[in-house]
Amino acid sequence: MTKEKIIQLENICKRYKMGDSIIPAVCDVHLDIYKGDFIAIVGPSGSGKSTMMNMVGALDLASTGDIFLDKINIEKLAESELAQIRGKKIGFIFQTFNLIPTLNALENVMLPMIFQGTPAKARLERAKKLLVDVKLSHRMFHLPNELSGGERQRVAIARSLANDPDVILADEPTGNLDSKTGAEILDMFMELNKKGKTIIMITHDNNLAKKAKRIVYLKDGKIIKMHG
């Protein structure tokens, strides 16, 4: 059974200019991510995880090499096309939740759909359903600062699913949560994966990584080990 590749990083090198010197953050990276994967990218801080995540999520382009998202070479795309692809195919979950502080939970979940031109009624219905799925329907009209950390992350998960993307990209999703809440969030990821979503999780926590089906170990900007 050949699995479909959904994200490919081919011979990726990302270099940053710091003052006069050029520092390679990530180099010699080759990674294929398949549809339905639950993959954790692990490494200590400074290993290049964030850089990897940015490229995998089409938030940044590589200095050399190609990135393919659903067989499309994103290196060749203009920013507006990239944005569209991001909105449609990738759902982001951040360590610091990154909810819009002036919008309530419902409005935050509806936001990604606005940029895809989804009509208002459809937006509202879908957002309500997603909040029910993450068991937050009773907090729909609360602002982020009225929600607990775990509740905010659940809103973020609902938001990431708004446009029904193929890939969920989570950057240290439990980093700001206590262990119990963190475990609940992880359970949600496993549920989503069972339903067919590709989950890519960045973390520095080895224990967390073990819950995934595949693990990619990063050190000093290079992949040193792969499991699964």
Add this chain to the structure above:
Amino acid sequence: MIKDFFLLAINNMKKRKLRSFLTMLGIFIGIAAIVSLISLGQGLQTAITGQFSSLSTDKLTIQNAGTGFGPPGSTVVEKLNDHDIQVIGRVRGVKTVVSRLLRVVRVEYNDVTSFNYIADLPEESDKMKIVYDSMTIMAKEGRLLKKDDRGKVIIGSSVAKGIEFDKEITVGKKIIIQGREFEVVGVLKESSSFQVNLVIIMLNDDVADLLNIQDEWDIIVAQVETGEKTEEVAKNIERAMRKDRDLKEGEEDFSVQTPLQAISSINQILNIINIIVVGIAFISILVGGIGVANTMYTSVLERKKEIGTLKAIGAKNSHVLAIFIIESGLLGFIGGLIGVIIGASLALSLSSLANNFVGTQIITVQLSIPLMISVLVFSFLMGILFGTIPSYQASKLRPVDALRG
């Protein structure tokens, strides 16, 4: 989608009330100033030109004028008199000459003494008609004066209110002018010219008797023949009187004014005042606009992470640009709206204060709808203009950099 951006912008303003208010403060002060000053200015202009509604374009006004130039005694101020009436009557282009007296007298009523203007009315019927027509006088109560109405007066609407006498003066009542009793036979309809509203009119013979005036006139009105050019006839009269009085040009002790001259010089002054004042108001709007730019710039800096998130969840550069530009446009628009409301209220209250002070409706504020709409459009566009650069910068932020915070 644009509609959603408007809703997002309004939501942002609601959630950041104090900052939005402070930003709009600069704009609405400037807009309020412009709206109130233009409305008051137009009302004032209408009021002033309304004073001249009593003059028509075919009537010239000749008055006494002091010269004040030259060594004392070198110019003799000769008051207008019957001889002048003859001289003017003979000038080419002059149809009729009407002479008028306008004086201040002591008036007693209801045991209160006050001072008032009186104006005389010629007894010849054709001249009487000219005066009535030129002042567009109409009786509201009672009737107008006729020939043989000695001892009778008609009074203007403000006089009839009798505010200084603590009692209304109605038709049939008697008032004492310079110690002599006069009966009020008519009250005039309210006029746009406040001179008409404040005047007491009596026959010429009564005025001459009362004040012991002989062969003296305050104003001579010359009606121009149809077909003749008013300015030319004015020059002819000047020439004739100069010759008659043996005066050099520039040393006249009289003045011949065409109605247009009077209005245009006042209009010129009003226009200059208007321009200066509106100029200042525009500067203040400019400052307000800079406030918008400052707020938007700060907003972009503060919301960098938000912008990064928006891009991560699928917002294109153009979407981010639209969101921020609409926000700054709305700041301008709502500031303008508040400014228009404040400006209009200010104009209305100031004019009603002025009217109460003078005792008659001299300033009627004209709130022009086109003015207010164009002011609103202008403040919306200005908000957009001043928000353009920060909004553009926001749209160009790279998601990676923005998310870093």
